[in-house]
Amino acid sequence: MSKELIRLRDLTMEFDGERILDRINLYINDHEFLTLLGPSGCGKTTTLRIIGGFLNPTEGTVIFDGKCINELPPYERQINTVFQRYALFPHLNVFDNIAFGLKVAKLPKEEIAQRVNHMLEVVSLKGYGHRNIGSLSGGQQQRVAIARALVNQPKVLLLDEPLGALDLRLRKDMQIELKRIQQAMGITFIYVTHDQEEALSMSDTVVVMDKGRIQQIGKPEDIYNEPKNAFVADFIGESNILDGVMLEDYKVRFFGRTFQCVDKGFAPNESVDVVIRPEDIDIVEPENGHLVGTVTSVTFKGLNYDIIVEFKGFKWLIQTTDYQPEGATIGIRLNPEDIHIMHKSEYSGMFGDYSSYSAEYDELTADAADEEE
């Protein structure tokens, strides 16, 4: 990775006395694909709008290329944005939408035409220039919005949930497309989403946010494998989170048993959160298991089954390819690398219990989040 391009220093934002952003500190490198990930209301869009210049932070500074740009209006920043619902200009056709920024900059006509046509090719919309915006599909509008921003050759492109309005299939295609465009153009992308899968598959760096604070910054793999607290563990993928006690380095006790683990550096007998990913759990015969429990529900998910297993009154989610009927008694084994230990945090006890699990739960919350935006 190359040099630092943007740095946010102690960024704080308040609306009507309510703190939306709480001392955000973050740097973004040139050519990086960075994602702000979090549930709705976590402050990710606010952060993006401050970088874009549409909001002035209550406190803190935005440094761009070594200079503070707090006072710079949006039209003077070398930053362009792809808005949530695209915000294409309905009175202009595709070509004029894309050419808008270049025309405002009063570039010569030939250059405008050449650059717009090139952009149309980049976003695979060659020959669509004369079309009206209303006649385009959602995915096509999306690509016009990207072209309109990129044609100005900004140093940074801000994308505010750009795929939120597309259906699943199109979303997957566009994820690949966006990554390709980012690599081809060599532009820094700052991407906002609440979809953890999107964040993990596209980003160089993921910033997990909640309640106006950064919870964790890291590479997608690190975020997934080494979540810093219960919130991150739960928000990124599925997690069973249990109360445990770190006896000493590499030894953790929960459910009345002591397990080997790979974590160290905790105080002796520190009470901790133990994360066990549902896909890491091996199902074995009851007599060979570390723990024995009863299957209470089974849901077919295509790639695997989601089964809920009750251990001593606690319900765990286990993802397995082996079908287990409801009511079956099964044993499980936990390898040391399957167990991840976290310090206790304000989120402890709030996540990772599947007692009220339902297969539709995730989709429902995702929809609700969409509607809020």
Add this chain to the structure above:
Amino acid sequence: MKKMNQWLTVLIFVFLYIPMAVLIVASFNTGKDITQFEGFTFSQYAELFRDEDLLNLLGNSVLIALLSTAISVAFGTLAAVGIHSMKAKMRNVVMNLTNIPMTNPDIVTGVSLSLLFVFVGSGLLGQRESLNFGTLLIAHVTFGLPYVILNVMPKLQQMNPALTDAAMDLGCTPVQAFFKVIIHEIMPGIVAGGIMAFTMSLDDFVISYFVTGSDFVTLPVEIYTYTKKPIHPKVYAMFTLLFALIFILVLAMNLMQIRGEKKRKSDKVDSKGVMIARRVVAAILAVAIAVGCGFLIFGNRREKITLNVKNWGMNMADGTDDTLDLIAAFEEKYPDIDVKMSYYESNEALFSQLSNGGITVDVIIPSDYMIDRMIKENMLLELNYDNIPNFSKVDEQFRNPAFDPENKYTVPYTWGTVGILYNSKYVSEEDVTGWELLWNEKYAGKILMIDNSRDAFGIAQYLLGYDVNTTDKAELQACADKLSQQRPLVQQYVMDQIYSIMENEEAYIAPYYAGDCMIMMENNPDLKFYLPQEQGFNLFTDAMCIPTCCKEKDAAEKFINFLCEPEIAGANMDYICYATPIGEAKEHMEEYLAESEIIYPEEEVLESGTAYAYLSEEISRYVENLYQEATKISASGSQEEESEGSGAVVVALAVMAVAAVLLMMPKKKKPIK
């Protein structure tokens, strides 16, 4: 249910559009009025386009409407954008404040604007003429502005707010963002608001009436003063054209909107035609604005002297119906004088306009008792009779009248009597014995009564043998009793409407002015005129005077002198049908008028006529109150027709209310499968 809805919709449309249909039919009618449709003709339209004055007035109205619309649209849109960017609480407060002028009664707005303009103009700036084109324009902008704001606001609220961000993101300053993006989004609101402001301005009467000066008069204000005689059918033609214009405008706007919606969803690019149409509209607006500005800048710098004459409506020959165009003749004789006519509909209205101030008027022609009052209140200038040599042509008997005993302020213009017009087909001659004819129960329901307190009390006073200028409250009360006694017999209290009612024989007996009666008698030979000589009758005089707000006294005296030239006076009387005090003029008018005993009664008859004098303000108000009391419709009155009429209105309103409720009810939803 659905069928019924459709029928009700049709009914509502009929209800809404029938008045316009009647007007349109009337504009093509060869007959005298709407009650008798005789044949189809375009002649009213031809006549309309020959009438320069009327077209000028229309031009004035259109000009002021276009200009005020342009200004309202510009400022209203900016204001809406400003209000939109406020916080919600503040926005609501401001929106309510901008809505108030719209719901405020026009009359209140009009009076307060007039007060303001006179205060600022005359009081602070020392202008002689504080009401002018500029004030009229400002007034129209004040009521146009809220409509623009009200129409633009919802468009701003509907607009995706990210569009502004997107424009700024792509390099637009806020101003550029407005012109390149926002304005396109809110254009339908701007156009709708503009059209509303335009139509409101075009037909505004109430507010304009109070802020109109003498230099610029709009059509509705002028039409209102045409009350002495019925509206000429060419005015129907003009209104039909106006209606058509507005109709096409609204239709075009809706079509454009529909096309716009379609276009957004289709692939079509703007056709050349649409582009050209847009350019044309823009060009027309630009020209109108340029013309308006030109008028503002150069309009007041005329080399010519402007002579402002205020007269009764249709009280001076204007070239229609083969009469002399008197103003044109005067302007031909004095090319450096430009006559501007404006009108008033009653002596009292003239009085209040003059006493409100802020206007320039050089010549007025009020009636006797009002002149009396104006002299007493120092509102008239003394005339220089050396400049009016034709005063010598005025017959001796009309000099030194009671209202101007030393003849220092006035030159008589017309005179006439108030008598009884009756239809000899229905009224037997032996009943025509005096004013009591108006109380004859035989003709109950077929009697019309003159609708102004002074004339009505005059008639009662002649009948009861009182002095017409009495201030004795007991006598006045007796007159009021007499009038309320008459109330059940009276079909209607009327002024102008008398023409059609009497000509069509819907009523048989009515008191009215001799000159007007003459015109009605030409149209219906069964009508006869009677002057109750023994009891007495009103002999009225209208005289020309110069008010103190006059600016061009020399020109005013030239004009008065010109009107006293026998040839001119004669030709003028051919048009207005009143009697002239210029004896020689009879040689220059149509014989039947000159020899008419109705217009010029015998001298011995005239001796029993008396003139009204000005009563004190207190007595005038007392009389007015008594009159209103005496002629009020009583709840148990025998006015069957009226109660029938109001019944019909109630039924119609009820039908509309039911229809509205039915239309608003949601349609039954189909079951979802």
